[in-house]
Amino acid sequence: MSLIDKTFSPADFEQRWYAHWETVGAFRPERPDAQPYTIIIPPPNVTGSLHIGHALDNTLQDVLIRWHRLNGRDARWVVGTDHAGIATQMVVERQLADSAQGTTRQQMGRAAFLETVWDWKRSSGDTITRQLRRLGASCDWANERFTMDEGFNTAVTRVFVKLFNEGLLYRDKRLVNWDPKFKTAISDLEVETREVAGTFTHIRYPLADGVKLADGRDHIIVATTRPETMLGDTAVAVNATDARYTSVIGKFVELPITGRRIPIVADDHADPELGSGAVKITPAHDFNDFEVGKRQGLAMINILDADARIIAAEGVPASYVGMDRFDARKQVVADLEALGLVELIETKTIQMPYGDRSGVVVEPWLTDQWYVNAGELAKPALAAVKSGATQFVPKTWEKTYFNWMENIQPWCVSRQLWWGHRIPAWYGPKITDHEGLKTDISSGDNHFFVAETEAEAIAQAVAYYGAKVGKVEVAASAFDVLRLTLDEARETGTSSTVHIYRDEDVLDTWFSSALWPFATLGWPENTADLARHYPGDVLVTGFDIIFFWVARMMMQGIHFMDDVPPFKTVYCHGLVRDAKGQKMSKSKGNTVDPLLLIDKYGADALRFTLTAMESQGRDIKLDEKRVEGYRNFATKLWNAARFCQSNGISASKSAQPPAANHPVNRWIIGEVAKTARGLEAAIAAFRFDSYADISYGFAWNRFCDWYLELTKPMLAEGADPDIAAETRAVSGWALDQILVMLHPVMPFLTEELWHKLGQRGHDLIVAEWVPADLPDDAAASADIEWLIGIVSEVRSARTELNVPPGAKLGYSVEGADTATAERLTANAAAIERLARIVPATTPATGGRLQLVHADATYALPLEGIIDLDAERARLAKAQATAVKERDSLAGRLASPGFTEKAKPEAVEKAREDHAARSAEAERLGAALARLG
């Protein structure tokens, strides 16, 4: 216990307390018999640094974790970081490029590059976890995980192999979204559609063999936003019902520039209502056309390489080869114009697919990739939410989830990157009869072995080849998983030496993230942690990753954890925007750095702000003024504690309230109880804003503004020593409860004050929550509410009539019953102090200030001091208000519909209000009459 400093300076103690908590293991106290409460953190990218969205997400989680820890639960916040495939590889590649040597990963080779990434991770990967500590996040750091640590790798491999063996994961050749910048496939979700100004080029395709359309024209018009794709066209589709074209179905067009003849086919994809009704078909570079191509058995001509440059495909003029797609686009249009085949070029807004990380236009590209049969896994994940086993809060997100899950597409999980979980598949030459062995990954003419370990893959290979060719010997040198290239394998021809190599690709980062809720707890081992902490109680995350992450965790969790979904509740919060409501982005320069806010106002103030602004179903517009306001609140609390300390108030002995006789003390105990119950309800309903409002209102507007003020005379010199002692005890207890109640949101400040106020047996972080069943004394409550009312009335009237604030006035009372008279006597000291009025020796007669409160009228003699006209006006206004409300209530009560149909409580309340308003109006009328 030490003296509380005059100034509140959060930087002085925040980091000290955090280090203390972590050192003593306070984030995860031993509570083997307690009911577990588990939250798994959305693992931040290891490349990341704390942005305001993290601050929100983690503040909310910490509020929940700390609250449940205070409530006796075995609270565990599972923490770790995500390897973030593309993002991390990008960071390291950029560093390599910027380094003195200026090297690339290709130059380094895979092994050396990966070693560099790991080095980077070891040296810089803890930035964000250090920042989470600044925020106060009480995570279980002792068991921190990484999505590429050894255990995770085991889990990922197990999942891959198991899904493969179950037929839920397969290799397929189809169109993928190809990112030419990163040179990898990406999933549908990683593609974002942007509206851009583009052109829509209408091209004439000349009909071959002198064929003419019904209207006599010798060409078909097709339109495209990507003219260069015409180099890969293999058909023109028309609708079989379209009279304009029926005569040419089965005929051909001369594909310009390429000199190829391509068929005119009938397909429902062509909509007679749109454009010319005819569509160019490029099966290798358009998702719709791919489907048409499969239906019609068309050739698929790939015209692009991995960099999206034109290749020497069939019919592509040599001048195009090696040309960038956008240059090729211009060239195609120029060439067509030269041929007189451009019908029209429209300028219009078009939808273009971009890679969400690379920011370049993605290309549909035909490749072999690994896919997860998401449609199958989605079924139980959908059912789990439908049945309520997992609930979304706010509920509205369930619809979004359903809609996506019901229309889910195969999930492309392979990525042509190096940083990530390498796919546990090995390829060897596919055996074809009489041709010996032939190896070719790009043609798909190979056989693959999916296994958890290399040894197992070899065993499979031995079995496979052994069955076909008899005796197989595996030489260690022959089994080269890293160095053997495709071409070397091809050269092996019919040799009896079989080379097997491992898939070069890695898995989508989200493939491993999807296992986070159980792989972090030791799966696939059957650990005690897993049994105790799966499923998690609540997942707190932004709605923007419902598809990326939540849905996939649901799918994998249910599939691998015996049909138990990974969370009971999914709480989705909104985005943090700037004060104007704009999305924060680095390019706009409107980002708010949470660490700067912490430096300036303290972590508690930032946390309180984010908590207070988190109302369900809405984005947060963050204004620094709010943070400042809640810093002021922190200061207020600091000063209140300082005041208490200087008045001999200190740590309470017990979480149970001290015995109290005085109404003020009995009242505040009841108020603490009400507040605690309100906060419990707020947590149960995930109403973070409500938690902040209730705790703020109680601490400031009840405890500081009234309780501390009302008890000042009770602590003053000359006051009853018994009452003073009781008041000190109750004050200390109430202040402790405030610290407990605010701790989840403002952990640093409250812990600091907790210890400053006295010797404690334990830290606040592991204290007990406000006890249930606190006495709630209705009589004491009525007494104090009455007192607050009378003081407020007097102060209001004084201000309105410009009575000098310091002037102490005598009052006389009329109409007071015994109870009121007793209250006036019992609270005389408080009334004198706060309203500056004392009982008059003689009743007021002349000019006076009159006020009506409850059942009595009070008169303050102010002859010559106040303006009587002003007083008349004040009373008249009050009376008018009372009359208006009285009449309105009377009107309602007079309506038969109301008394017959309304709920009895509503009728009863209207009657009571009406009576009270009538009496008030009457008394105000009498007061006016007295003034003359």
Added chain:
RNA sequence: GGGCGCGUAGCUCAGCGGUAGAGCACUGCCUUCACACGGCAGGGGCCACAGGUUCAAACCCUGUCGCGCCCACCA
């Protein structure tokens, strides 16, 4: 083209069947022995608009207008 959300005091938002609330901002007074990052008192709202349901609507229903977001292969 589907789906979702929002429009309440100057600003940011609660309230979601019984005739309007908070914080900030604003105005006046107060250098009162915890706090001026404070105290006390106050002004300010046809709850977007139009219909409907109801004894009663900011709150429920329908439509309109504005704003935002998500999903979707109109070539």
